[in-house]
Amino acid sequence: MGKPSLKKKVVAPHTAVSDDESARGRLLSAASHLFCKNGINATGIDAIIEQAGTAKTTLYKLFGSKTNLVQAVLESEGKQWREWFIGAIESGGGDPQAKLERIFPALKAWFGEERFYGCPFINAVGEHDKDQKQFRTIALKHKKVVLGHIEKLASEMGASEPAVLAHQLALLIDGAIVAAMVSRDPSVADTAALAAGSLLGPTTKKPKRAGNAQAEFAAV
Amino acid sequence: MGKPSLKKKVVAPHTAVSDDESARGRLLSAASHLFCKNGINATGIDAIIEQAGTAKTTLYKLFGSKTNLVQAVLESEGKQWREWFIGAIESGGGDPQAKLERIFPALKAWFGEERFYGCPFINAVGEHDKDQKQFRTIALKHKKVVLGHIEKLASEMGASEPAVLAHQLALLIDGAIVAAMVSRDPSVADTAALAAGSLLGPTTKKPKRAGNAQAEFAAV
DNA sequence: TGCAGGAAACAGACCGTTCGGTATCCTTAA
DNA sequence: TTAAGGATACCGAACGGTCTGTTTCCTGCA
Numbered sequence: 001m002g003k004p005s006l007k008k009k010v011v012a013p014h015t016a017v018s019d020d021e022s023a024r025g026r027l028l029s030a031a032s033h034l035f036c037k038n039g040i041n042a043t044g045i046d047a048i049i050e051q052a053g054t055a056k057t058t059l060y061k062l063f064g065s066k067t068n069l070v071q072a073v074l075e076s077e078g079k080q081w082r083e084w085f086i087g088a089i090e091s092g093g094g095d096p097q098a099k100l101e102r103i104f105p106a107l108k109a110w111f112g113e114e115r116f117y118g119c120p121f122i123n124a125v126g127e128h129d130k131d132q133k134q135f136r137t138i139a140l141k142h143k144k145v146v147l148g149h150i151e152k153l154a155s156e157m158g159a160s161e162p163a164v165l166a167h168q169l170a171l172l173i174d175g176a177i178v179a180a181m182v183s184r185d186p187s188v189a190d191t192a193a194l195a196a197g198s199l200l201g202p203t204t205k206k207p208k209r210a211g212n213a214q215a216e217f218a219a220v
Numbered sequence: 221m222g223k224p225s226l227k228k229k230v231v232a233p234h235t236a237v238s239d240d241e242s243a244r245g246r247l248l249s250a251a252s253h254l255f256c257k258n259g260i261n262a263t264g265i266d267a268i269i270e271q272a273g274t275a276k277t278t279l280y281k282l283f284g285s286k287t288n289l290v291q292a293v294l295e296s297e298g299k300q301w302r303e304w305f306i307g308a309i310e311s312g313g314g315d316p317q318a319k320l321e322r323i324f325p326a327l328k329a330w331f332g333e334e335r336f337y338g339c340p341f342i343n344a345v346g347e348h349d350k351d352q353k354q355f356r357t358i359a360l361k362h363k364k365v366v367l368g369h370i371e372k373l374a375s376e377m378g379a380s381e382p383a384v385l386a387h388q389l390a391l392l393i394d395g396a397i398v399a400a401m402v403s404r405d406p407s408v409a410d411t412a413a414l415a416a417g418s419l420l421g422p423t424t425k426k427p428k429r430a431g432n433a434q435a436e437f438a439a440v
Numbered sequence: 441t442g443c444a445g446g447a448a449a450c451a452g453a454c455c456g457t458t459c460g461g462t463a464t465c466c467t468t469a470a
Numbered sequence: 471t472t473a474a475g476g477a478t479a480c481c482g483a484a485c486g487g488t489c490t491g492t493t494t495c496c497t498g499c500a
Binding site for chain 2: 036037038039040041042117118121122123125126127128129130131136139140143164167168170171172173174175176178179181182183184188191192194195198199
């Protein structure tokens with residue numbers, strides 16, 4: 001996915017994409033980058049092995065097929081992204097609302113990366129048969145985990161309807177990601193932050209924070 | 221795009237996708253459906269001409285290349301979608317805010333169509349090289365027109381910052397579209413409507429409408 | 441210490457298929 | 471008669487995937 005560089009050491013040990021010099025790691029890393037940048041269907045096996053510096057045999061011994069490689073990449077990507085995202089909004093402490101208010105500044109940093117290519121899950125669903133649930137299922141699993149964490153924070157925050165608020169924030173997140181992908185303008189995150197502020201403000205027990213939150217976001 | 225069926229007669233005459241029995245019209249229609257359903261790169265020329273019932277020669281005589289066909293499809297799709305969308309929120313009258321509140325019920329009807337496959341522009345950008353601006357430019361042009369109309373309504377509504385409000389609504393629209401594509405659950409539009417109500421309510425001169433708007437949306 | 445053995449990754453030719461695109465000839469209806 | 475479109479055979483390139491064989495390097499025993 002190409003998360004902001006604060007990742008690195010937050011990454012899981014065993015089969016993580018980055019910092020893995022093995023053939024498997026290099027293949028996952030190369031495939032991930034090419035899939036995200038150019039699309040899955042537009043990326044041929046030869047380009048992947050060339051960038052990974054492995055032989056074609058190795059790829060098929062390790063993953064069996066391109067389809068399996070795609071799934072492995074998405075799982076690895078998703079795991080890494082979630083670890084980065086949750087780390088980014090959790091680290092720094094503060095109350096639950098402060099953590100939720102860190103969502104869009106964190107996304108803005110991601111959007112600004114030169115290797116930001118949108119959400120691999122959304123893109124994968126978009127370029128495959130929408131009547132098959134293969135990729136939609138993987139994407140939903142990913143989104144469910146993220147949504148769960150947001151909902152937990154919304155609940156701790158004392159939101160009157162944590163599930164609804166979490167879904168609303170998730171919509172803003174998805175919208176910001178695709179808008180940033182299309183426009184290549186990280187500042188869409190500021191607009192999303194402003195909207196999130198409106199959603200967070202009125203429903204919390206300390207509504208006067210809303211204004212502060214917006215000013216805070218605008219300064220990012 | 222597969223807009224809700226209320227379209228049909230709202231469509232522009234000359235090169236519209238639907239209701240065009242010429243080879244060009246059938247090719248645009250077939251290509252449009254296959255591109256949206258299965259992805260652009262995953263759709264071969266042979267599948268298009270088979271569904272259109274034309275010869276390969278005809279396609280290349282009319283469009284020259286697959287790339288040109290893709291662009292023609294996107295332009296045609298975009299034009300048709302915008303006509304449907306603007307028609308859906310404008311028809312029925314009411315004040316500007318009432319029109320803005322019709323956005324997500326309209327989208328919900330679209331999401332519920334069996335041939336809803338997400339936004340062709342977002343999907344097209346997602347499955348191509350993100351460092352090339354070819355598709356991003358087309359997508360931005362489309363989004364700009366839609367945004368312009370929303371901003372005009374926001375301005376007429378008396379919103380304190382019409383541009384900001386329009387961008388926020390646009391984020392919710394994009395978010396709802398991709399969420400509906402992934403989840404195949406039209407009710408994400410209700411969540412988006414609720415969020416839109418929060419954004420519209422507090423900033424308008426008649427804030428007591430917010431609650432009504434939400435209840436109204438929930439009943440859709 | 442040195443060397444046999446074996447797994448892992450290497451290179452790259454090769455397979456059948458499908459891709460986007462072209463050329464040629466034929467049909468048909470205004 | 472003429473032009474739009476249909477049918478089909480074909481092209482080179484690229485696709486996903488398999489094959490044979492080579493290099494590299496670690497291990498374990500003498």
